Amino acid sequence: MKTVYKKPECIGNKKPNSYCPGCMHSIVVRLVAEVLEELNVVNSSVMFAGVGCDGNGAFGYLDIDTVISPHGRALAVASAYKRCNPENVVFTYQGDGDLIAIGCAETMHAANRGENVTVIFVNNAQYGMTGGQMAPTTLAGMKTTTTPYGRDPKADGAPMHVCEILDTLDNPTFLARGTCTDPKNIIQTKKYIKQAFQNQLEGKGFSLGEIVSACPSNWGLSPLKSIDFINEKMLPEYPLGIVRDR
Amino acid sequence: MEKVFMKGCEAVAEAAMRAGCRYYAGYPITPQNQVPEYISRKMPKLGGVFMQGESEVASINMIYGAAVGGTRSMITSSSCGLSLMSETIGWLISAELPVVIANFQRGGPGIGDIGPTQQDYFQATKAHSNGGGRMLVMSPGSLQEAIDAVFEAFEKANKYRTPVYIQLDGISGGMMESVMMPDAISDEEVAALKQKAKEEWAVGKMEGRERREIVGGADSGLPLQTLNQKLEAKYLEMEKNEVKYENYLMEDAEYVITAYGIGSRFARAAVNILREEGYKVGMIRPINIYPFPFEAYDAIDYSKVKGILSTEMSIPAQFIHDVQIAVKGRAPVYNYSTSGGVILDAVEIANHAREMMK
Known part of the structure; x- marks a missing residue:
């Protein structure tokens, strides 16, 4: 019998992931694990996770050295670590609340310094772990537990486009947005993630892969309906593709 | 060197x-x-x-x-x-x-x-x-x-x-x-x-060892109460x-001035002024402020010492709270403090000490 697919060896050895059914975090973590194995850097990688579903779910699931950062600060933590330990492969794993709400300053400045790190940014348009509150990426009109009448862009702000905002800076190297709604997009997203790591190995600088993701539990939709929501609502706001590749 | x-x-x-x-x-x-x-x-x-x-x-x-x-x-x-x-x-x-x-x-x-x-x-x-x-x-x-x-x-x-x-x-x-x-x-x-x-605890290359995780709180293997x-x-x-303090001219002291850090320099000068005038004054100076040197205040001979002046550059005074806890009511504790960039002054500390000694 021929093996056509197997689970990466560096996930799920100690404990299962703690993500909800239909959550795309588990796919993203698996893609990261595959890329680390393909690049042969599992043993030299350090993950700097944020606080939220990003940190909690991945904690102990991905079998590599892991540092949880104070909420929003992963890129400040990772920047210093990488400067002191350039031989290690360093990546942050952050959600939208972590990366562009509370961590906006740290994200902007790490990108502006062109830190040679990889950022895996999972955008599910709300705060997952705390129960579905509004995030900077919440769509206009989208109901969350703190925008019960729908997000009003005039009062609550409009959705923030991380790749496009960082594209205004001189120093980032690679900014791309994928999703995990179907095999084609999963394969494409993996290519982005791989390039974001490959750039670091080549010393090219700040590389960010954004993944538009589903949160069925807080969206109040089934996993399948969540995929429809991404295709119909999220992707028109957050178009897929490479925003910058230098 | x-x-x-x-x-x-x-x-x-x-x-x-x-x-x-x-x-x-x-x-x-x-x-x-x-x-x-x-x-x-x-x-x-x-x-x-x-x-x-x-x-x-x-x-x-x-x-x-x-x-x-x-x-x-x-x-x-x-x-x-x-x-x-x-x-x-x-x-x-x-x-x-x-x-x-x-x-x-x-x-x-x-x-x-x-x-x-x-x-x-x-x-x-x-x-x-x-x-x-x-x-x-x-x-x-x-x-x-x-x-x-x-x-x-x-x-x-x-x-x-x-x-x-x-x-x-x-x-x-x-x-x-x-x-x-x-x-x-x-x-x-x-x-x-x-x-x-x-080798012992930091993250980095992990050949030949189990993965490590660092977090400022409970981690997946350590419940918070245990931590x-x-x-x-x-x-x-x-x-x-790690208790560390200095006693200055405390052997025969009948009054004590206590201060720490930069404030202790002015307190020391005040002790010198008062000693020249014949007052038996000494100083206790915590060098580490946590852990606080309670033992320095326990070692005071309270049958001899009639008052303690705590002095610091903070209004409201804060250091004095640890001094009061350390003294446990065995002698009256007085305060003289300044704030807002007003630097303690040895003459003023000496004036307050003379008030205490009246």
Whole structure:
């Protein structure tokens, strides 16, 4: 019998992931694990996770050295670590609340310094772990537990486009947005993630892969309906593709 | 060892690098800007890393990032800057990371002003952060002590795997004194320190060992109560081993002036003035303010001592609370304090002492 697919060896050895059914975090973590194995850097990688579903779910699931950062600060933590330990492969794993709400300053400045790190940014348009509150990426009109009448862009702000905002800076190297709604997009997203790591190995600088993701539990939709929501609502706001590749 | 005439900020910066500090992050704030300025000139030549963070919040998190990899790291700031770092200081305590933090105190509450004070006593000794974590807190009274404290702080940070806090002030940062500057530890020793950390607890290359996780809180294998019991055992160990104070002319004292850090210099001068007038006055000076030297106050002969004057540069007075706890009502405790950049004055302290002795 021929093996056509197997689970990466560096996930799920100690404990299962703690993500909800239909959550795309588990796919993203698996893609990261595959890329680390393909690049042969599992043993030299350090993950700097944020606080939220990003940190909690991945904690102990991905079998590599892991540092949880104070909420929003992963890129400040990772920047210093990488400067002191350039031989290690360093990546942050952050959600939208972590990366562009509370961590906006740290994200902007790490990108502006062109830190040679990889950022895996999972955008599910709300705060997952705390129960579905509004995030900077919440769509206009989208109901969350703190925008019960729908997000009003005039009062609550409009959705923030991380790749496009960082594209205004001189120093980032690679900014791309994928999703995990179907095999084609999963394969494409993996290519982005791989390039974001490959750039670091080549010393090219700040590389960010954004993944538009589903949160069925807080969206109040089934996993399948969540995929429809991404295709119909999220992707028109957050178009897929490479925003910058230098 | 060489004798040099240096400004406080620069002396602390130089001492840190000689003690093996190879990572510094900070954000500009008066009155300690000469620390990052000095380190930014020199650190790259040592093969270390200097980073100016975009805020105090980012800077202390950069320190966290350097520390998790075992690099000897220091951060300095002043008062409100330390308030901004508060959350991550709790993480450093909880994650048991050996870093050195120095506070050149200015005014408060709020932005206060840039004048020198001792207004952060509670912040330093009682509540750096949420959750009740503690750090060893040193409070040097001279630049020589400050330099020696920097070396000692890195050693104790390593010994206890904890952040160590050096409580300085705007006067100490700006004044110049002659000091004996210890020799630098060698590059080999610096590398060995990092290697040891990598072997024992830091993250990094993981061939041949289990994965590690570092978090400022409970982790997947350690429930929070167990972690806090472990941290408490460390605090108790520090309370046993790290009590440090000075008795000055206490043998025959009938009255005591007590002060710490920069305030003790004026208190010492006041004791000298009063001794010349024939008053039997001594001084107790805590050198580490956590753990507080309760034993120094227990050793007072209360059949002889009729009053204690506590003096500090903080209104409301804060240090006096620990003094009162230490004295346990065995003698009356009086206060004389200043604030807002008004520097304690030996003549004024002596005046208040004479009032006490009437």
